[in-house]
Amino acid sequence: DVKVTQSSRYLVKRTGEKVFLECVQDMDHENMFWYRQDPGLGLRLIYFSYDVKMKEKGDIPEGYSVSREKKERFSLILESASTNQTSMYLCASSVGAGQYFGPGTRLTVT
Amino acid sequence: AQSVTQLDSQVPVFEEAPVELRCNYSSSVSVYLFWYVQYPNQGLQLLLKYLSGSTLVESINGFEAEFNKSQTSFHLRKPSVHISDTAEYFCAVSGGSNYKLTFGKGTLLTVNP
Numbered sequence: 001d002v003k004v005t006q007s008s009r010y011l012v013k014r015t016g017e018k019v020f021l022e023c024v025q026d027m028d029h030e031n032m033f034w035y036r037q038d039p040g041l042g043l044r045l046i047y048f049s050y051d052v053k054m055k056e057k058g059d060i061p062e063g064y065s066v067s068r069e070k071k072e073r074f075s076l077i078l079e080s081a082s083t084n085q086t087s088m089y090l091c092a093s094s095v096g097a098g099q100y101f102g103p104g105t106r107l108t109v110t
Numbered sequence: 111a112q113s114v115t116q117l118d119s120q121v122p123v124f125e126e127a128p129v130e131l132r133c134n135y136s137s138s139v140s141v142y143l144f145w146y147v148q149y150p151n152q153g154l155q156l157l158l159k160y161l162s163g164s165t166l167v168e169s170i171n172g173f174e175a176e177f178n179k180s181q182t183s184f185h186l187r188k189p190s191v192h193i194s195d196t197a198e199y200f201c202a203v204s205g206g207s208n209y210k211l212t213f214g215k216g217t218l219l220t221v222n223p
Contacts, residue, residue: 004153031209040119042200042215043154058210090153097142097161097209101153 023091
């Protein structure tokens with residue numbers, strides 16, 4: 001089975017802090033994705049990566065950056081966290097069609 | 111550009127009743143279609159997918175979906191639901207070479223005893 005893990009299930013940070021969310025997949029997938037999920041808005045794509053050191057902006061990249069130094073790891077960075085970034089963050093990976101998701105990180109920014 | 115519309119945000123049903131969760135999409139290219147399920151406090155799990163071939167696809171837990179190209183729909187059905195089917199269901203579409211998914215806003219299925 002494909003396994004996608006995320007470093008934390010729950011995270012509480014203060015406004016202005018730099019926040020790192022880590023995602024690791026164990027199936028040598030080429031593509032990795034970061035989404036945020038908010039009630040009534042569904043999932044929105046923040047960034048994705050189709051190879052090591054390659055990244056592309058999704059639909060809502062503002063306020064976020066990403067890093068992919070190794071194929072299995074994709075990090076989401078909030079340079080200066082704000083309260084409107086309080087959300088559920090989901091990581092996914094894929095090779096071909098269909099994505100496999102991690103359990104999510106619920107981030108609260110106070 | 112692609113878009114997905116899930117026509118119902120909430121669907122309450124009684125146990126053992128049939129259910130249909132509706133999904134319509136728009137796309138200028140050929141598409142792959144997916145249904146994902148999210149149980150409370152968990153990530154999304156792939157329920158079923160249409161890539162090509164037979165337009166009727168089935169999951170291992172009794173759900174099925176039919177790809178209807180003329181109506182641009184991919185509705186999810188189950189003839190008899192269980193309490194354990196209570197979850198949020200997301201329809202998604204993918205087209206092009208990078209396999210990005212566009213999701214609908216989700217339908218919360220609540221199965222009552």
